[in-house]
Amino acid sequence: MSQLVKNLLCSYVKALQPYQSARRLYSGGQDWLNANESPFANDYQLDSSKLNRYPSCQPSSVINAYASYAGVKPEETLVSRGADEGIELLVRAFCEPGKDSVLICPPTYGMYAISAQTFNVGVEQVALNDDFSLNTDAMCALVGKVKVVFICSPNNPTGTDVPAAQIEKVLNAFADSAIVVVDEAYIEFSSAQSWASKLAQYPNLVVLRTLSKAFALAGIRCGFTLASAEIIQALLKVIAPYPLPEPVAQIAAQALTDESILHIKQQIAILDQQKGKLLYNLLEMPQFEQVGDSAANFILLRAAQREGLMNYLVSQGILIRDQSKQLNLQDCLRITVGSDEQNQRLLEAIQRFYQSEQA
Known part of the structure; x- marks a missing residue:
């Protein structure tokens, strides 16, 4: 780092450790099973006649289609560059830098903390219980001390649904003091009911969604924030002028037609079958123990000889995610369900590795 950058860089950015995305960790591989992407790639058409114009900030074709899909009103819907931008907008809109804090419940998605730290917003942590449910008593002890509460359900990386009664308790406790964000990036893989239907009941509720997982569109970076019209209007004050590129809007609108949604549901059913088969075969091996649940498109396992296994799989072009640095996830590996x-x-690669270790 040059002296100029050292002198000018914000102090809180100097100490920031960036999120280690799948593509940052590894630049190559044959089988990408480390980013919870879909193995399916669907075809879409692009109309280039509009590419010479700036796109709409909130294209009605996307907003109306997703609102219909999620069962909310268009005015309760915001589209952004992935749900990650939704996280960032919530921090920027509701937290004063150097003053306010957010609350996270590790082990969970790392971008909640990093988005807050990027804007010099504090991060309070209340660890999940041993069964990965919320420690609601400890969370409620922070009423008045945080402005945004992040809850991931189904949770990444534990694959667990958060019980509805626990989320209700948190929503009620923070009703007058904080936004409560339920991140439903993996909701299509879960049997739990979406919280999108509860927006009118809880004015402080925000639901995050994405097209990256079940819709097999991680490459277009398209996410949604569902909340009261008042919260959506607040977020529109801090969003970029043109957050959604025209090609992204076109593809998202096509993905949200009735025909496409039916096709996506069929693909989800296939992935659920594959998940059950993969989990069964892995648990037949004595070296693995399931951790958490499988209410998403991945599974989490505690593995014998974790580091050696990871290194061997990388050498074979097979990439999974090491979660062992996360709180209470020692020796845990997360595996995305692939084709x-x-x-x-x-x-086959895992079997070869353990057989070679026994030889």
Whole structure:
């Protein structure tokens, strides 16, 4: 780092450790099973006649379609560059830098903390219980001390749904003092009911959604924030002028047609079948123990010889995610459910590694 950058860089940015995304950690691989992406790639059409114009900030074709899909009103819907931008907007709109804090419940998605730290906003932590449910008593002890509460359900990386009664308790406790964000990036893989239907009941409730997972569109970076019209209007004050590129808007609108949604549901059913098969085969091996649950498109396992196994899989072009640095996830690996062929190559590689270690 040059002396100029050292002198000018914000103090809180100097200490910031960036989020280690799948692409930052590894630049190559044959089987990407470390980013919770879909193995499916669907076809879409692009109309280039509009590419010479700036896009709409909130294109009605996308807003109306997603509002209908989620069962909310268009005025309760905001579209952004992935749900990650939704997280950032909430921090920027509701937290004073150097003064306010957010609350997270590790082990959970790392961008909640990093988004806050990027804007010099504090981070309070209340660890999940041993069964990965919320420690609601400890959370409620922070009423008046935080402005935004992040709850991931289904949770990444534990794959667990947060019980509805626990979320209700937190919503009620923070009713007059904080926004409560329920991140539902993986809701399509869960049997739990979405919180989107509760927006009118809880004015401080915000729901995050994405097209990256079940809709197999991680590459277009399109996410949604669902909240009261008042909260949406506050976020529109801090969003970029043109957050959604025209090609992204076109693809998102196509993905949200009735025909496409039916196709996506069929793909989800296939992935659920593949997940059950993969989990069964892995748990047949004595070296693995399931951790958490499987209410998402990934599974979390505690693995014998974790580091050696990770290194071997990388050498074979198979990339999964090491979660062992997360709180209470020692020796844990997260595996995205891939295609049948990818899952089979993974299983064969794991078997080869443990057989070689026993030889």
